[in-house]
Amino acid sequence: MIQNTKLTDSQYRKLSKIVYDTSGVVLNEKKYRLLVARLSKRMRITRITNASDYIDRLGRDEVEFAEFIDATTTNHTFFFRENRHCEYLVKTLDAALPLRIWSAASSSGEEAYSIAIQLLENNFSFTINASDISDSMLDQGRAAVYHKDKVKNVPKFMLHAYFQKGKKDWVDHVRVKPEVRQLVAFQKFNLLSDTPSDIYDVIFCRNVMIYFDKRTRQKVVDRLCRALKPGGLFFVGMAEGLHGLDHDLVSVLPSGYRKKTGVL
Helix, strand or coil: CHHHCCCCHHHHHHHHHHHHHHHCCCCCHHHHHHHHHHHHHHHHHHCCCCHHHHHHHHCCCHHHHHHHHHHHHCCCCCCCCCCHHHHHHHHHCCCCCCEEEEECCCCCCHHHHHHHHHHHHCCCCEEEEEEECCHHHHHHHHHCEEEHHHHCCCCHHHHHHHEEECCHHHCCEEEECHHHHCCEEEEECCCCCCCCCCCEEEEECCCCHHHCCHHHHHHHHHHHHHCEEEEEEEECCCCCCCCCCCCCEEEEECCEEEECCCCC
């Protein structure tokens, strides 16, 4: 049965390589159960009964290939996660100056909207580009509908000011209000293979590089730093860091950096 999917060593290596080559995410032996669970779900949906046939399908079906990458690279997030970084923006940046911000691994949009809400509350002028490799996560971000558990860290006055409460079938959900949504643009972007087209004052790339090996982290940091203006701010996840990587950034707080001036 599909629920009892097992992979040979060769199949596991092949699927892991597909994920790594496409997204940079490393699925080592410790992630075997995760990969099998996500694979089994896709096999149930596509009604394919064995892993070999599914792997063959990935080689000839671009839509299913994208669905598989979606399934193996999406992660849990919530509003106001690791909020110290956003608090730093509010305290140190000049609200009179317009900001271009990039949430470079935005998942389903909670990070980007968390930033937007707090900057709006403090009268900043800004736009946010929220990007991700996952089409399904981008769709969720654009819809901006979230279960109430996702907003439990949001102060009550901000919940009232920036969210709409769901009714009937959506009673346990909230939706980000239009005045916030209009400041966040979602687009698909692969951190490994796509080239940024803009220059930003602030870049968030949090809780994704922990899944990369050192070579991939260096490649991603190089690419993102080229899109960051001199003096701009760069944030990674609190469990991450840039130790051992080459870059033109100086630490300003845990997992927060500023690009050196005079560096392009």
